[in-house]
Amino acid sequence: MEIALTSATHSLSLPRNSVPSLSSKFTPVSSFGFVKFATTTKFSLRSQLISRQNCSIKDQASTDGAANVTEEHNDDFILEDVPHLTDFLPDLPSYPNPLKKSQAYAVVKTFVSPEDVVAQKIVVQKDSPRGIHFRRAGPREKVYFKSEEVRACIVTCGGLCPGINTVIREIVCGLSNMYGVNEILGIQGGYRGFYSKNTISLTPKSVNDIHKRGGTFLQTSRGGHDTNKIVDNIQDRGINQVYIIGGDGTQKGAAAISKEVERRGLKVAVAGIPKTIDNDIAVIDKSFGFDTAVEEAQRAINAAHVEVESVENGVGIVKLMGRYSGFIAMHATLASRDVDCCLIPESPFYLEGQGGLFEFVEQRLKENGHIVIVLAEGAGQEYVAQSFHAADEKDASGNRLLLDVGLWLTQKIKDHFTNVRKMAINMKYIDPTYMIRAIPSNASDNIYCTLLAQSAVHGAMAGYTGFTVGPVNSRHAYIPISQVTETQNTVKLTDRMWARLLASTNQPSFLSCDVVQERVNKQILDEIHDMKITSI
């Protein structure tokens, strides 16, 4: 029989007879026939992929009496598991979950079975392998912290996003109301706040109204991540649960903290809650605040449309956030129907000549008398850089500072129509970039934030660590942090969503542009490669 091996950072399927050579390093823990890595052993991506072939798993009886799954699966099942405190503190005692006595949960089938997993791939073919799975998020029968022992902290890092305050509020209320935790500290001003600022005490009362405000109640920052100083501080303050809200950079920082905690053998659970307005975090369905931002973007697009419709040859340009991925621009365009053209970082465009943007603008002006262009801030950066001869500047976290593509495009279009086409146009440039992320979250994002916060709390109380929470195919899961930091989510030009947008706007695909062709070809090749791997 063969089994699946899985770790915080990697998963493998190996023949069982290959386990003994590894077994000194690994602790078999699961009832699922999985062997869980107790170390951070690294395997090359290639070895993971090749080893996925030919795996069969015989699920075994659950140790805690949950449903016995004895059926033999002759397909490829992989669990991308998250670390647990007992991986490096094997003698840690566990306790019955206090939710057992909770009035709120009294009639609910409360606990998530250790066998519950969430499939990463939901659209499958009859004979395709079962593929990658994550542990389902939610309360566990046993917890590894006594309520009175918990000293939790919350920190927010990176850019703003609608809903951060809701997540803070719900972590505090979740810990307090569900688990009876009284000591919760707010770390102020991002990672550097661990070692440069005093903490504030957070109680359900002090955070009661914060979800009605935009921004972050705890303030945020970029840069300043010093793993050793942060973990020294965690140790000095006696903190044993760390909740870290932030984007890809923040999650990398959370992974570093969790590794250092493990190296020092501390009983500290580290939970990441993914945040980014750009929706560029891999694996999860969508990041919180994204819907709110798209909704707010409608107001700017609507204003642009009203303005340009009311004048002759009106050209409206709306610049939205999206550093490396154009999800906000794409979704705002699809939602609005007033947009004639959407430009995103993933799809290069060109201005002059046949099939170029100038030709399209002129055509729409002739047909409709106006045009609205939505632009993601990361689009066309290479052209802007050429025009401005700008130095490559970075923010405190090392992210490249973007040049203003909105101003650049505005000027280019004005110059072209005034000087080349001798046509008078009415240009309206709207830049609501910060406005769409500085607002409070809408109703559905508020619910989403609540689920994220509560999942994080349940996971930490159950002793999981070094994990990120998030919905995978609508089911909340515990995801190894590396899974969400190794790649960035971008708009796939080969996906049907981008095709839907092109079909809705009828804008040029700019396919005669060599760079676009190159990117589309690469995406097709990547997909063929992926398909081969998943069908091994």
Ligand SMILES: Nc1ncnc2c1ncn2[C@@H]1O[C@H](COP(=O)(O)OP(=O)(O)OP(=O)(O)O)[C@@H](O)[C@H]1O
């Ligand atoms: N590789 C890394 N290792 C450790 N810490 C990191 C790493 N990358 C970034 N950080 C830290 O994470 C914090 C936030 O990073 P960053 O400014 O890139 O924002 P982010 O979390 O990616 O959010 P967003 O991009 O959505 O604004 C900063 O304090 C930064 O120092």
Ligand SMILES: O=P(O)(O)OC[C@H]1O[C@](O)(CO)[C@@H](O)[C@@H]1O
């Ligand atoms: O100006 P700030 O606060 O550094 O943030 C700007 C960046 O943050 C993001 O909103 C991501 O959080 C990007 O879309 C944007 O480029």
Ligand SMILES: [Mg+2]
């Ligand atoms: Mg980032």
